[in-house]
Amino acid sequence: MRHTKIFSEWMKRAAALLLCLCMALSLAACGENRKVTREIYAMDTVMTLTAYGSNADAGLDAAESVIFAMEAMLDPELPTSTVYAINHADGSSVVVSAQIARMLTTAKTVYDQSGGALDPTVYPLVKRWGFVDQKYYKPSEAEIAEDLSRLCFDQMTLTSFPSSGSYSLTIPAYGQLSFGAVAKGSAAENAIDAMRQAGVQSGIISLGGNVQTLGLKPDGSLWKVAIQDPENPDGYVGVISVGETAVVTSGPYQRNFVIKGVVYHHIINPATGHPSGSSLRSVTIVCEDGTMADCLSTAMFVLGETKALNYWRQYGGFEMILITNDDRIVLTSGLLEDFTLSPDAGKYHVVYSE
Ligand code: ADP
Ligand code: MG
Numbered sequence: 458m459r460h461t462k463i464f465s466e467w468m469k470r471a472a473a474l475l476l477c478l479c480m481a482l483s484l485a486a487c488g489e490n491r492k493v494t495r496e497i498y499a500m501d502t503v504m505t506l507t508a509y510g511s512n513a514d515a516g517l518d519a520a521e522s523v524i525f526a527m528e529a530m531l532d533p534e535l536p537t538s539t540v541y542a543i544n545h546a547d548g549s550s551v552v553v554s555a556q557i558a559r560m561l562t563t564a565k566t567v568y569d570q571s572g573g574a575l576d577p578t579v580y581p582l583v584k585r586w587g588f589v590d591q592k593y594y595k596p597s598e599a600e601i602a603e604d605l606s607r608l609c610f611d612q613m614t615l616t617s618f619p620s621s622g623s624y625s626l627t628i629p630a631y632g633q634l635s636f637g638a639v640a641k642g643s644a645a646e647n648a649i650d651a652m653r654q655a656g657v658q659s660g661i662i663s664l665g666g667n668v669q670t671l672g673l674k675p676d677g678s679l680w681k682v683a684i685q686d687p688e689n690p691d692g693y694v695g696v697i698s699v700g701e702t703a704v705v706t707s708g709p710y711q712r713n714f715v716i717k718g719v720v721y722h723h724i725i726n727p728a729t730g731h732p733s734g735s736s737l738r739s740v741t742i743v744c745e746d747g748t749m750a751d752c753l754s755t756a757m758f759v760l761g762e763t764k765a766l767n768y769w770r771q772y773g774g775f776e777m778i779l780i781t782n783d784d785r786i787v788l789t790s791g792l793l794e795d796f797t798l799s800p801d802a803g804k805y806h807v808v809y810s811e
Contacts, residue, residue, distance in 0.1 A: 492509050493507070497524065502641070502666075503665060508659070515656065516651070520648035520651050520652050527644045528644070539554070543626060546630075548629055548630035555623070557636075558624040564639055565610070574757075579608065608727055639751050641664040645747045653671055659674060667751060669702070670700070670702060681696045684778055687709075687739040694780065695798045702743055708739030710722075710738070710739070726759050735758055736781055740779055749775070769810075776788075777789045784806070786808065
């Protein structure tokens with residue numbers, strides 16, 4: 458009798474223990490290691506959003522909403538967007554959101570420091586070359602001169618209304634701007650913030666090559682971000698290991714057209730009105746600030762290797778990978794231990810810059 462009682466007590470405890478163990482295991486399974494990935498199409502590009510943990514779905518919902526809201530706000534050709542309102546305001550002021558104000562101030566910093574290599578008011582030229590409606594066209598010098606006379610980023614006025622958190626923006630009536638060089642970086646940054654607010658602690662998003670991470674991988678290790686081979690969209694020249702940061706790449710291979718063997722690409726040098734004749738095949742920026750990373754990727758591409766490295770030495774706050782036309786991969790010194798050359802890197806060799 459007594460033995461049977463002891464045995465049944467023991468069975469109960471074993472069953473309870475087993476139940477606890479099962480619950481713990483299933484919590485872990487649907488807990489921190491649970492991975493959810495979603496692919497969306499926005500801002501003219503395929504975006505991949507990944508979040509880990511039990512809040513992953515809510516995090517991706519929030520990130521997706523932010524991206525679509527920013528797309529609707531920033532599309533210069535969408536009559537209901539803020540950017541459309543700015544470009545058709547005829548010199549009067551337009552109320553803009555805090556996100557737009559942040560993009561403008563970050564772009565203005567890079568504009569000032571790069572001597573105008575990044576200039577959102579280059580939009581009439583982007584349009585003229587056909588990069589907006591994909592009706593590619595090589596403009597005449599007179600047309601280019603006309604569009605160059607519309608550059609006016611140094612004449613914008615941004616006024617803050619601290620009580621409402623909004624801003625007003627005025628640009629000259631002849632000017633038009635776009636956030637083509639900044640929008641994806643800013644959207645990535647805001648999407649990551651939305652994921653964080655939804656309780657996600659680990660995630661990574663790629664908005665058409667603009668990568669931004671949240672925290673570390675669920676196992677506590679660093680993220681590995683591949684650096685695309687500019688001459689082979691399916692290959693990569695190396696991998697960098699990063700913590701929580703943005704990794705943004707600009708290069709002519711991303712959007713271009715060819716007339717009589719000459720490649721015309723989508724990054725315009727505001728000094729000439731032509732696609733930037735850079736010494737570079739691509740620029741990758743590693744910077745915690747995603748908006749800044751996107752501004753810098755475009756500006757450093759326009760500046761070319763020597764001026765880009767001088768900019769980095771003077772202002773800092775970011776690291777770079779420059780892939781040059783003569784097959785070098787130039788890394789700034791902060792990436793010394795973070796970059797691994799791909800076995801398929803072929804002709805490329807790595808050079809460090811101080
Ligand atoms: P991607 O859009 O491929 O990520 P970028 O961040 O370099 O590449 O942005 C390039 C886009 O920015 C162009 O498609 C165009 O809309 C716009 N743009 C082109 N040249 C400039 C420039 N010098 N300054 C600001 N915006 C530019
Ligand atoms: Mg950019």
